[in-house]
Amino acid sequence: MALRVYNTLTRETEDFVPLHGKKVNMYVCGPTVYDHCHLGHARSYVSFDVIRRYLIYKGYDVNYVSNITDVDDKVINRAKESGEDTFELSRKFTASFEEDMHALGVMEPDTRPKVTEHIEDIIDTVALLIEKGAAYSTPKGNVYYDLEKSADRIGILSHQTVEGLMEGSGCRIDVEDDKRYQLDFALWKRSPENETRWDSPWGRGRPGWHIECSVMSMKYCSEQLDIHGGGLDLIFPHHEAEIHQSESCTGMHPFSKYWMHNGFLTIDKEKMSKSLGNFFTIKEVLAKFPPGTIRFFIVYTHYRSTIDFSEEALVEAAKARKRLLNTISNVKHAVSEASDNDDDCGLSELIDETRTAFVESMDDDFNTREAIGNFFVFSRKINSIITDEKPGKAELENVLGFFTEINNVLGIFEDDSKKTSEKESSDLSDEEIRELIELREKARIDRDWATADSIRDEFKEKGIIIEDGKEGVRWRRI
């Protein structure tokens, strides 16, 4: 069974065949750290996290690199506004970003390079591009990529024509326009006295926006990538600029075999973005919902589709996920009561079927929605089998193992409700809980419902749910 991925470069879903056997070099554009990250960033990084984990699940040796853009115009401008040091500012928001990623269960990249730590490499690369005749410096101290020379390559990723780009709304004139050709983009920008800047052969300045990704991906991945990822909004100009830069540098082609782009997150059908001001930071949403819910909300939608964010949508995601978590909790409970019998209740067959369905869905361009759909069916069957057939311990433990196996890919089965519950998560010890339950059981035997219910309410206030079942009482912390 072959993994297939949608490639923006060809606009087709293709068989996934890495350049070098099982080795996968994957680079995902990281954030510009001038503010707290919003949910759109979460969408992107969680999506690529799942893609990365699935590749690992399939046995690929994945080298995952994702950068931090800690200097650029926005960081500089924001620092000016707030009067902070640019390095302080970017350090602060880098930490905030890393915190968010950790909360959402996004795996650490193998390397997370920062632009400010690669200025020398960037200067070397810009110099190399000039040497190769792919770029030119201007008397003002700027360096531009010379796109006119490779005009036939324009639109290679964005599938735009030169005319289309020229006539577009983006046909703006830069304030400091010493470009030779309208579509040329900056590799190095000179900076005024009072700004963060570095010495270079072209005077003091800072890197242009696109060059850092070319430099760092070549340094930490390879001159040719297997997968380059990022948000849809990076296709043009950012990713296209990277292609020009990298390919001119190495003479190798293609710079990345597969280009993958995640869809947007919208609010009221409008793109969430800082410029529109309609954004929620990850932290704002984490204050209201457990991280697992947010992650589930993202993973429950195919990575290329638009997700419309709303509190209702998150509540729905939370409920859907709860069904799966309840099943896991039911299985755990069943394990604690199971006998050692080794009857075959068909659980291993069910697991195999579900695994096959999971892999089939994921192989189809990471169709997580369908993949998760399989688990609702799986859950229902498991719940039925548990009540009807009383499987033995070994079989049930296999079910738990299977959930863990899948959780390693999707990361949505962790019960994190405790961590974020606003309620004081009970200071009662297990012993005290047992005593109270016993007390309540006595009341129930006496058919003293008032007492029984008040104990149950008391538990609820302390964040503990009591469930009366056929085989006695179960309790769990919210």
Place this chain on the structure above:
RNA sequence: GCCGAGAUGACAGAGUGGCUAAUGUGACCGCCUGCAGAGCGGUUUUUCGGGAGUUCGAAUCUCUCUCUCGGCACCA
């Protein structure tokens, strides 16, 4: 202007030629229960934006119309 994505049941959202169109949420009914919760069974759901065509057969292919959204040098 140029380029792209999409329109599926109350809602969300899979499904690309063929058994009764996944799955989740909601609502309702039933089982279980003192009640509740969780769970299970069922209904809402012969229907896929409109029209035409191809085909033995289409949500799925072709054409056309209507509408929505996004990109086009800040952006995940």
